[in-house]
Amino acid sequence: MRGKTWGAVVALHLGLVAVLFALNFVLPVYHQGVLARVMVLAVYAIGYNIAFGYTGLLSLGHAMFFGAGLYGAGLMGLHFGMSALPAWLVGTGAGALLALVVGALALRTAGVSFMIVTLMFAQAVYLTILYFGDITHGDDGFVVPGVSRTLAGIDLSQQHPRYLVGWVLFSAALLFSLWLVRAPFGRVLVAIRENEERARLLGYDTGRRKLGALVISGAISAASGAAYGLLFGYVGASFAGVQYSIFALLWVLLGGAGTVLGPFVGTLFMFYLIDLATGVTDAYMLIAGVVLVGLTLFAPQGIVGEVRRRLWRDLP
Amino acid sequence: MEFGPYLLLACLEGAVLAAVLALMASGLSLVFGVMRVVNVAHGEFYMLGAVMAWVVTSVLGGGAVINFVAALILAPLIVGALAVLADVTILKRLSYDPERTIVATIGLLYIIQQLALMGYGPEARPVAPPFNSRIALPWVEWGEGGIGLYFPWGLSTTSYKLFVIVAAVVLLAALRLFMTRSRAGLIMRATQADGEMATAFGIPVERVYALVFGAGAALAALAGVLIVPIQQAHYLMGGDALLLSFIVVIIGGLGSLAGTVVAAVLIGMSDGIISVFFTPTLAKIIATLLVALVLVFRPQGLFGVRER
Numbered sequence: 001m002r003g004k005t006w007g008a009v010v011a012l013h014l015g016l017v018a019v020l021f022a023l024n025f026v027l028p029v030y031h032q033g034v035l036a037r038v039m040v041l042a043v044y045a046i047g048y049n050i051a052f053g054y055t056g057l058l059s060l061g062h063a064m065f066f067g068a069g070l071y072g073a074g075l076m077g078l079h080f081g082m083s084a085l086p087a088w089l090v091g092t093g094a095g096a097l098l099a100l101v102v103g104a105l106a107l108r109t110a111g112v113s114f115m116i117v118t119l120m121f122a123q124a125v126y127l128t129i130l131y132f133g134d135i136t137h138g139d140d141g142f143v144v145p146g147v148s149r150t151l152a153g154i155d156l157s158q159q160h161p162r163y164l165v166g167w168v169l170f171s172a173a174l175l176f177s178l179w180l181v182r183a184p185f186g187r188v189l190v191a192i193r194e195n196e197e198r199a200r201l202l203g204y205d206t207g208r209r210k211l212g213a214l215v216i217s218g219a220i221s222a223a224s225g226a227a228y229g230l231l232f233g234y235v236g237a238s239f240a241g242v243q244y245s246i247f248a249l250l251w252v253l254l255g256g257a258g259t260v261l262g263p264f265v266g267t268l269f270m271f272y273l274i275d276l277a278t279g280v281t282d283a284y285m286l287i288a289g290v291v292l293v294g295l296t297l298f299a300p301q302g303i304v305g306e307v308r309r310r311l312w313r314d315l316p
Numbered sequence: 317m318e319f320g321p322y323l324l325l326a327c328l329e330g331a332v333l334a335a336v337l338a339l340m341a342s343g344l345s346l347v348f349g350v351m352r353v354v355n356v357a358h359g360e361f362y363m364l365g366a367v368m369a370w371v372v373t374s375v376l377g378g379g380a381v382i383n384f385v386a387a388l389i390l391a392p393l394i395v396g397a398l399a400v401l402a403d404v405t406i407l408k409r410l411s412y413d414p415e416r417t418i419v420a421t422i423g424l425l426y427i428i429q430q431l432a433l434m435g436y437g438p439e440a441r442p443v444a445p446p447f448n449s450r451i452a453l454p455w456v457e458w459g460e461g462g463i464g465l466y467f468p469w470g471l472s473t474t475s476y477k478l479f480v481i482v483a484a485v486v487l488l489a490a491l492r493l494f495m496t497r498s499r500a501g502l503i504m505r506a507t508q509a510d511g512e513m514a515t516a517f518g519i520p521v522e523r524v525y526a527l528v529f530g531a532g533a534a535l536a537a538l539a540g541v542l543i544v545p546i547q548q549a550h551y552l553m554g555g556d557a558l559l560l561s562f563i564v565v566i567i568g569g570l571g572s573l574a575g576t577v578v579a580a581v582l583i584g585m586s587d588g589i590i591s592v593f594f595t596p597t598l599a600k601i602i603a604t605l606l607v608a609l610v611l612v613f614r615p616q617g618l619f620g621v622r623e624r
Contacts, residue, residue, distance in 0.1 A: 058415050058418075060418075105608070105609070105612050106608070106612065108612050108613075109611055109612055109615065111414060111415065112354055112414045112415065112418065113611050113615060115354075115415070115418055116354070116562065116566070116607075116608075116611060117608045117611045117612060120562075120604045120605070120607050120608035120611070121604075121605075121608050123559065123600075123604045124601050124604045124605045124608070127597055127600050127601045127604065128601055130597055131595070131597045131598060131601060242555075246422055249419065249422075253419070281434065282433065282434075282438075283430035283431070283433045283434045284430075285426045285429070285430050286426065286427060286430035286431065286434070288423075288426050289422075289423045289424065289425065289426030289427035289428075289429075289430060290423070290427060291423070292419060292420065292422055292423030292426070293406060293420050293423035293424060293427065294423075295419075296406075296410060296416050296419050296420040296423070297406060297409055297410070297420070300416070
């Protein structure tokens with residue numbers, strides 16, 4: 001990539017970050033709340049994108065990492081009264097650890113088997129949450145206590161702090177993934193996605209790099225889950241269910257797998273689409289189904305992927 | 317009830333589950349075997365079969381037997397036709413790419429499920445069984461005068477449950493005969509062995525794929541019709557059924573019909589028996605972990621043979 005276009009790319013991403021910061025002060029309350037949610041969930045999608053979009057690991061179980069973060073942080077708050085930052089760190093660490101264990105086993109398989117293995121592990125995690133209902137409050141979930149929702153004396157349940165913390169997390173994840181895809185490690189991941197055999201032939205230990213990618217992906221997903229629980233105050237088993245694994249796939253596919261901006265664009269789009277649909281019908285997941293089928297049929301590249309194909313070849 | 321009769325009862329319930337599961341999973345296995353794709357929407361075809369049975373019954377409004385026979389014929393046909401349509405409009409255009417097919421069938425899952433919610437509603441509705449006489453079962457006991465038979469209270473089954481077991485056995489035997497003895501079965505097996513070679517020999521592979529996908533869905537629908545007099549029809553009933561069939565198909569070895577049936581009996585029976593000792597959630601956790609580990613360490617399944 002030439003230096004000039006790289007400058008434009010950095011400007012574009014920093015511009016998005018700046019616009020999102022400014023929106024905090026102009027958006028009406030409802031949309032500010034929606035955008036805060038979208039930013040935190042887009043971090044989950046960014047994490048998923050590192051595994052699926054850049055490394056080619058199609059997982060159907062990422063909700064277990066999101067759930068590990070959500071419950072890791074939430075349970076610390078509920079049972080030990082931990083404050084926000086340490087609780088968030090525990091959640092993120094729990095996700096990374098789970099990704100390490102699951103990855104060590106699941107990465108022995110590939111393709112369709114990998115999809116089913118991750119699906120099954122995620123299902124086992126979901127059922128485990130239900131099984132230990134005494135600790136996790138099972139299906140009903142629990143409300144995160146106020147102690148854990150304060151950061152340096154600031155109440156995170158308030159509109160503006162909540163938005164800004166979400167914004168900080170999102171910006172960090174976005175810029176990290178922008179840096180990662182330019183770094184040597186990220187380039188090897190793309191090489192693995194394109195042709196694992198060849199990457200191995202070039203002397204790269206593809207197994208370890210895939211595990212590394214999955215751990216990073218799991219940790220970012222968990223960071224999103226932990227922040228989601230702490231910022232919005234509710235922890236429930238449905239966030240660890242199959243549907244949330246599918247959501248990550250859906251958001252990334254819609255925005256564009258293997259693009260840095262794709263996860264955010266996809267999450268934003270899908271969130272508003274479902275928001276509109278819930279006003280009309282209970283069967284709002286119909287939209288998710290139609291979009292999934294439509295994307296695989298007509299636009300496997302997603303929105304940002306199409307932009308890259310047609311307008312801006314060098315967009316990362 | 318004492319332990320012995322209780323175990324017999326658990327086995328009987330397990331056998332009914334195994335029968336339905338074997339039918340449904342053999343549909344999934346057939347599709348995977350011939351087309352090499354995983355149909356995630358399979359559970360929704362099962363749900364559609366159950367819902368269609370209710371629809372047919374309430375539209376006809378005849379006697380329970382006529383209604384049920386009509387549902388048994390019509391529901392699989394309708395669901396099979398829908399699946400053929402989905403195959404031609406969606407899967408064919410993805411050239412049956414394994415990963416994209418899974419994503420598309422996930423989409424299909426939500427479409428079918430949510431349309432069922434819109435059209436059929438969130439209620440669970442029953443269908444009357446064609447016959448349902450209670451059959452008390454005897455139990456042997458060492459009495460004072462040697463062996464004696466007695467009928468413990470609560471140890472009973474219904475004629476309909478026995479019918480489900482018999483029907484599944486007959487249908488599976490017919491499926492096996494069809495695959496091994498008929499010309500259509502031969503064509504399917506030829507396509508399974510080598511799609512390109514089959515094309516070279518003039519087999520219309522795409523049409524075979526569409527029909528196999530339809531047949532797989534019809535098998536799931538058939539299982540749905542058979543279960544609906546026991547369980548009610550509900551738009552979310554496909555999820556658990558899909559998970560169980562996945563477990564069965566993977567334990568039995570992907571694509572192997574015989575292995576699938578053996579695994580269905582194993583899983584169905586043990587589900588009945590394990591639930592006696594453990595909570596159902598723990599049983600499910602063990603089963604899903606087992607499946608994941610089988611795929612990791614023994615991808616050909618517990619009963620399969622490694623290819624080459």
